[in-house]
Amino acid sequence: MTAPTRTLNDGQEIPAIGFGTYPLKEDEAHAAITSALDTGYRLLDSAVNYGNEAEVGKAAGDWLKANGVDRSELTVQTKLPGRHHDYESAIASGMESMDRMGLGRIDVLLIHWPNPITDKYRDAWRGLVELQRRDVVRTIGVSNFTDEHLANIVDDSGVTPAINQVELHPYFVQERMRAVHAERGILTQSWSPLGKRQAPFDEPPVADAAAAHGVTPGQVILRWQVQLGNVPVPKSATPERQATNLDVFSFELTDAEMAAISGLHREDGRLFDGDPNTHEEM
Numbered sequence: 126m127t128a129p130t131r132t133l134n135d136g137q138e139i140p141a142i143g144f145g146t147y148p149l150k151e152d153e154a155h156a157a158i159t160s161a162l163d164t165g166y167r168l169l170d171s172a173v174n175y176g177n178e179a180e181v182g183k184a185a186g187d188w189l190k191a192n193g194v195d196r197s198e199l200t201v202q203t204k205l206p207g208r209h210h211d212y213e214s215a216i217a218s219g220m221e222s223m224d225r226m227g228l229g230r231i232d233v234l235l236i237h238w239p240n241p242i243t244d245k246y247r248d249a250w251r252g253l254v255e256l257q258r259r260d261v262v263r264t265i266g267v268s269n270f271t272d273e274h275l276a277n278i279v280d281d282s283g284v285t286p287a288i289n290q291v292e293l294h295p296y297f298v299q300e301r302m303r304a305v306h307a308e309r310g311i312l313t314q315s316w317s318p319l320g321k322r323q324a325p326f327d328e329p330p331v332a333d334a335a336a337a338h339g340v341t342p343g344q345v346i347l348r349w350q351v352q353l354g355n356v357p358v359p360k361s362a363t364p365e366r367q368a369t370n371l372d373v374f375s376f377e378l379t380d381a382e383m384a385a386i387s388g389l390h391r392e393d394g395r396l397f398d399g400d401p402n403t404h405e406e407m
């Protein structure tokens with residue numbers, strides 16, 4: 126089983142669901158990623174700050190070799206940290222990520238956080254544009270950008286990101302950012318797409334839909350993500366959960382079920398103090 130694909134604004138294809146790799150490291154990362162690829166995941170989400178780019182690249186490379194699968198079947202994504210936002214640092218960082226992953230050109234590189242207090246994200250974005258021009262990276266995008274940050278990089282560079290990966294789960298639905306993305310042709314990726322430790326598995330809109338469709342609450346939430354048009358990147362080190370989390374393309378939630386799940390949104394629904402206007406992550 127593999128996910129269908131979505132087409133990005135740069136013409137590239139990306140799987141409609143991905144696999145999150147934080148905080149997987151070392152042997153656990155290798156085992157979980159191997160199992161995820163065996164299950165059918167074809168999009169892996171890493172970051173310099175997860176400290177696992179080497180493990181992600183090694184597990185992917187080993188799996189491709191062992192299964193005789195072409196490199197082009199996999200989308201490997203990583204993220205530029207805040208401490209590398211200077212233009213030259215961003216370029217050097219992208220090259221280092223490529224070397225660490227050992228898979229040739231990086232498929233997707235995102236700016237991890239805008240760090241607007243440091244205020245160098247425009248320079249970082251110009252660095253990513255240059256990395257794409259040099260063919261170090263195929264697709265470039267951002268993460269945790271607000272509409273203001275998006276407008277600033279597009280105005281500055283003339284280049285629109287293909288992806289913005291934002292916190293998005295039933296307690297934090299990101300209605301405004303999804304509208305901004307639709308207007309600009311940017312794909313919404315959802316981080317902590319289940320809601321991590323606070324996943325609303327027992328909330329009636331989720332539990333009732335699970336019972337109605339004979340699926341798990343996790344499948345309901347991920348199906349809700351897909352039907353909203355998002356690409357979720359759930360993480361699980363558990364093979365059974367990896368399998369059910371990917372299996373969300375054979376049932377459909379009704380409009381009423383979709384609305385009820387979105388109705389769980391709360392203004393204070395973020396998982397931690399991750400407001401992109403104030404959160405600094407270097």
Ligand SMILES: NC(=O)c1ccc[n+]([C@@H]2O[C@H](COP(=O)([O-])OP(=O)(O)OC[C@H]3O[C@@H](n4cnc5c(N)ncnc54)[C@H](OP(=O)(O)O)[C@@H]3O)[C@@H](O)[C@H]2O)c1
Nearest residue numbers: 145146147170316317318319320321343359360361362363
């Ligand atoms: N861009 C950013 O700033 C940012 C921030 C945070 C995360 N991310 C990315 O988003 C990915 C996913 O986010 P996340 O790990 O925070 O949250 P998540 O995917 O919503 O939740 C992961 C947690 O839920 C458990 N789980 C997974 N599937 C389940 C299921 N079907 N039923 C019950 N429990 C289940 C996992 O446990 P087990 O592993 O034990 O199964 C794990 O503890 C990360 O790995 C990372 O790649 C990006």
